[in-house]
Amino acid sequence: MAQPAAVSTPTTAVEVPTISVRQTLPWLAFFGLVALIAMYFVGAEQGATHLISGAGVHEWVHDGRHLLGFPCH
Amino acid sequence: MLSARQLLVYGLIAGFVAGLLAFGVARTVGEPSVNAAIAVEEGAPSTTHSHTSSPAAPHDHGDEDELFSRGTQSTWGLLTATQVFGTALGGLAGLMSALAMGRMGRLRSEVTTAVTVAVGFVAAYAVPFAKYPPNPPAVGDPDTIAERTTTFFGFIALSVVVAVAAVYLATYLSRRHGGFVGVAAGSAAYGVVMLVAARLMPTYHEVPHDFPATTLYDFRFASFATQLTLWAGIAVVLGLLLVRATRTARTSVAPRELQPA
Numbered sequence: 001m002a003q004p005a006a007v008s009t010p011t012t013a014v015e016v017p018t019i020s021v022r023q024t025l026p027w028l029a030f031f032g033l034v035a036l037i038a039m040y041f042v043g044a045e046q047g048a049t050h051l052i053s054g055a056g057v058h059e060w061v062h063d064g065r066h067l068l069g070f071p072c073h
Numbered sequence: 074m075l076s077a078r079q080l081l082v083y084g085l086i087a088g089f090v091a092g093l094l095a096f097g098v099a100r101t102v103g104e105p106s107v108n109a110a111i112a113v114e115e116g117a118p119s120t121t122h123s124h125t126s127s128p129a130a131p132h133d134h135g136d137e138d139e140l141f142s143r144g145t146q147s148t149w150g151l152l153t154a155t156q157v158f159g160t161a162l163g164g165l166a167g168l169m170s171a172l173a174m175g176r177m178g179r180l181r182s183e184v185t186t187a188v189t190v191a192v193g194f195v196a197a198y199a200v201p202f203a204k205y206p207p208n209p210p211a212v213g214d215p216d217t218i219a220e221r222t223t224t225f226f227g228f229i230a231l232s233v234v235v236a237v238a239a240v241y242l243a244t245y246l247s248r249r250h251g252g253f254v255g256v257a258a259g260s261a262a263y264g265v266v267m268l269v270a271a272r273l274m275p276t277y278h279e280v281p282h283d284f285p286a287t288t289l290y291d292f293r294f295a296s297f298a299t300q301l302t303l304w305a306g307i308a309v310v311l312g313l314l315l316v317r318a319t320r321t322a323r324t325s326v327a328p329r330e331l332q333p334a
Contacts, residue, residue, distance in 0.1 A: 018175030023076065064153065066107060
């Protein structure tokens with residue numbers, strides 16, 4: 001901080017951090033899979049396809065499925 | 074200082090909180106239209122459905138089985154849906170922000186997050202909403218559910234891929250020609266591709282002729298409001314967590330950074 005005070009503006013202090021892609025991709029791959037499965041159960045299970053027989057999942061999330069905008073029957 | 078793991082945790086927190094807000098909107102704004110639509114379905118035999126005029130057997134709902142009461146569906150069932158969907162979406166928003174952070178020009182991390190979530194909302198919800206608007210109960214032909222599900226998710230996937238490409242284009246052009254040209258060109262490219270795709274992909278008109286237009290509008294409005302609340306909530310909570318984290322990181326790291334290398 002030997003420079004004149006008038007020159008040092010706060011914008012120079014803002015460094016924009018980056019997070020390495022190599023570090024992020026495994027998280028994205030794993031969590032992305034988990035998230036897609038979770039969203040599938042809310043949005044589409046026991047609609048066009050089903051992994052669990054019956055209508056329990058469909059009926060339980062019925063209102064949420066409609067209001068979140070998924071095609072529902 | 075920030076890590077992918079930390080952004081995932083922040084995203085999950087933001088998604089859970091935003092899910093609660095979305096539940097509030099869906100419960101208060103959305104449920105009246107859902108109930109109105111179910112009343113229409115039970116009151117009159119609809120034209121697209123089977124013509125069994127027995128009001129006791131509205132055939133494509135669970136009402137006939139009464140697996141869960143309407144009271145349960147509209148509270149605990151709805152809450153489950155918003156929390157599971159919201160938390161999953163929040164986590165994805167956190168990780169996508171981790172990738173975008175520091176790579177969108179000089180935008181600060183919380184602004185990058187807001188842009189990422191806004192692009193996600195447009196690409197994954199708003200544009201698909203315009204092409205395949207959601208329908209309340211009693212609307213929708215069960216015979217086409219498989220086809221509609223495929224085209225719906227296909228359209229979302231296409232929209233997200235095109236949006237990611239458009240963001241790359243926008244950041245690339247921003248470096249050479251400035252932010253305005255970059256964002257305008259990226260938006261225009263996305264818009265043109267999606268308009269063509271929307272023209273080419275099949276459309277479904279399955280609203281029964283006698284279905285009240287106001288109920289349909291109210292439902293679609295509520296659906297849009299629910300999703301907007303969810304995405305906006307994620308952007309705000311995630312942004313606040315990031316502002317807090319970068320502030321504490323900056324104050325704790327600053328003394329070390331000031332030392333001569």
